[in-house]
Amino acid sequence: MEKAKAHIDYNNPVISIRGLQKSFGDYHVLRGIDLDIFQGENLVVLGRSGTGKSVLIKLISGLLRPDEGTINVLGNNVLTLTDRELQKLRIRIGFSFQNSALYDSMTVRKNLEFPLVRNRKGITRKDIDKAVEEVLDGVGLTQAINQMPSELSGGQRKRIGIARTLILNPEIMMYDEPTAGLDPITCIEINDLINEVQQRYHTSSIIITHDLTCAKTTGDRIAMLLDGQFQRVGSFDQIFETDDARVKPFYDYNFVQ
Numbered sequence: 001m002e003k004a005k006a007h008i009d010y011n012n013p014v015i016s017i018r019g020l021q022k023s024f025g026d027y028h029v030l031r032g033i034d035l036d037i038f039q040g041e042n043l044v045v046l047g048r049s050g051t052g053k054s055v056l057i058k059l060i061s062g063l064l065r066p067d068e069g070t071i072n073v074l075g076n077n078v079l080t081l082t083d084r085e086l087q088k089l090r091i092r093i094g095f096s097f098q099n100s101a102l103y104d105s106m107t108v109r110k111n112l113e114f115p116l117v118r119n120r121k122g123i124t125r126k127d128i129d130k131a132v133e134e135v136l137d138g139v140g141l142t143q144a145i146n147q148m149p150s151e152l153s154g155g156q157r158k159r160i161g162i163a164r165t166l167i168l169n170p171e172i173m174m175y176d177e178p179t180a181g182l183d184p185i186t187c188i189e190i191n192d193l194i195n196e197v198q199q200r201y202h203t204s205s206i207i208i209t210h211d212l213t214c215a216k217t218t219g220d221r222i223a224m225l226l227d228g229q230f231q232r233v234g235s236f237d238q239i240f241e242t243d244d245a246r247v248k249p250f251y252d253y254n255f256v257q
């Protein structure tokens with residue numbers, strides 16, 4: 001499906017990162033990251049394995065501390081927040097991770113209710129039911145409400161995983177390898193869903209992927225992490241308009257639809 005025009009507010013960065021550095025022992029993983037992600041934008045982060053993409057997400061969400069630099073998320077200086085403040089901030093961020101599995105012993109409904117009951121103290125039964133129905137509609141799976149995760153396809157489980165994140169109305173979504181391990185048709189569906197989420201929930205997103213079709217389909221901008229820095233940032237076509245020997249193989253060995 002063609003990506004609809006995104007409504008991006010370039011005057012309103014939801015994440016602002018400056019001079020970010022992080023080492024583990026002698027390995028200098030991030031060597032000066034500068035990045036703004038704007039309200040309503042899908043930003044794709046591309047980079048080879050081990051370049052520090054997951055480390056970046058952990059730094060943004062306060063799970064790791066940088067050696068240098070500043071990180072501002074939704075108006076908060078992440079490095080000065082208390083644990084409690086960090087927890088509150090994380091509720092405003094939706095994480096769709098490869099390992100964020102559903103609870104196998106619970107129906108889809110119960111899986112979706114779980115984050116609500118845990119994070120919205122005092123929420124009424126009526127509001128829970130409404131939120132579950134709305135979010136299932138949002139991911140196109142209303143019929144799955146009473147099914148068990150084992151009865152769903154990989155793509156459907158992925159959708160429910162995303163729905164479980166969306167139910168808390170996050171302002172930012174983080175997708176880590178959203179299409180990994182899915183067949184090509186399901187990949188297309190998940191890419192479309194990421195774009196639908198952007199439109200319907202007005203989220204800003206970071207999408208980490210190796211899948212260039214995913215990058216091309218979902219990204220309003222692409223940031224390529226090379227040697228610890230965002231060496232190339234721009235549209236899909238712009239970042240691959242180069243003879244840089246570190247960039248070209250990325251494109252040449254990927255099948256891009």
Ligand SMILES: Nc1ncnc2c1ncn2[C@@H]1O[C@H](COP(=O)(O)OP(=O)(O)OP(=O)(O)O)[C@@H](O)[C@H]1O
Nearest residue numbers: 024025027029047048049050051052053054055056
């Ligand atoms: N807590 C840690 N302690 C030590 N080294 C770490 C830690 N976390 C990450 N690293 C190292 O930092 C580097 C970057 O890791 P990261 O997981 O961010 O890579 P990535 O770009 O997400 O890779 P992939 O695409 O394979 O998921 C790796 O060499 C990893 O071993």
